[in-house]
Amino acid sequence: MATNKIREEEVKNKIRQEFFQDYDATPILGDIDFAVTTKKSSEDELSDQEYFLWAEAKAGNTEDIYASFVQLIITIGKAHTHESYLPPRYLGAFDEEKIAFIEYHHIVSVFYQNDFNWNVTPSNHSTKEFHMLYDLLKEKLKKEIRLIPYIINIIQLYIMLYINIIG
Numbered sequence: 001m002a003t004n005k006i007r008e009e010e011v012k013n014k015i016r017q018e019f020f021q022d023y024d025a026t027p028i029l030g031d032i033d034f035a036v037t038t039k040k041s042s043e044d045e046l047s048d049q050e051y052f053l054w055a056e057a058k059a060g061n062t063e064d065i066y067a068s069f070v071q072l073i074i075t076i077g078k079a080h081t082h083e084s085y086l087p088p089r090y091l092g093a094f095d096e097e098k099i100a101f102i103e104y105h106h107i108v109s110v111f112y113q114n115d116f117n118w119n120v121t122p123s124n125h126s127t128k129e130f131h132m133l134y135d136l137l138k139e140k141l142k143k144e145i146r147l148i149p150y151i152i153n154i155i156q157l158y159i160m161l162y163i164n165i166i167g
Contacts, residue, residue, distance in 0.1 A: 006059060006060070008057050008058060008059040010059075011057050011058070011094065011095060011096050012033065012034055012057045014096075015034065015057070015094060015099070016034075019161055020036050022039075023036050023038060023039060024036070024037050024038065024039045025037075027049070027051075029054065029081055029085060030075070030079040030081055031122070032055075032056075032072070032075055032081060033056050033072075034054070034055040034056075034057050035053065035054050035055075035088070036051065036052045036053040036055075036088075037050060037051045037052065038050060038052075049085075050086060051085065051089075052088055052090065053088050053089070053091070053101070054072065054076065054081075054090075054091055054092070055072065055091065055092035055093060055094060055099075056068045056069065056075070056092070056093045056094075057093075057094055058093070058094070059095070059096070060095060060096060061095055061096060061097045061098075062093070062095040062098075065093050065098070065100050065145070065147065066134065066137070066138055066141045066142070068095075069093050069100070069107075069137070069145070070130060070133050070134045070137060071122045071123060071130075072091055072093060072122075073091070073107060073110060073111075073137070074118065074120065074122035074129070074130065074133065076091075076111070077110070077111050077116075077118040078119065078120070078122060082108075087104050089103065089104060089164070090104060090164070091107065097150060098148060098149045099147075099148055100145045100146060100148070101146045101160070101164075102141060102145045102146075103144065106144045107140065110136065110137065116129065116132070116133075117129050148160065
């Protein structure tokens, strides 16, 4: 899947087509880049659906996958998405070369901090709030994420998705 730098929307489309074609990967949940749920009839409400994945997408090859997770977590916390929708089993981050997953329960406690200002721009990686969350979560992310490069481990990615999300 690695190519010359492609746009974020194209990365999302490729992930949707290559790995989630049997599921609904089209829901828009606020500013969350990518969400995967079961296919439901048009009568079902989005808030009643079970989500498997909420993810942050990046164009090109992201050097720091942990920063993508922190950006996603700030996006979720700022909009209180975890309170409006049933949280997914996994949070993820991906770019054109790799995808990473962490089980939601590993980071859920971060949303209940009393003294954290969630009203920052999630994509601004220079705020003190971003650095605070990054420092708080980096070791947990290092320990708990499953990082899978597409080219090297395409079979491993399919197996992981099937066993943990799809299957």
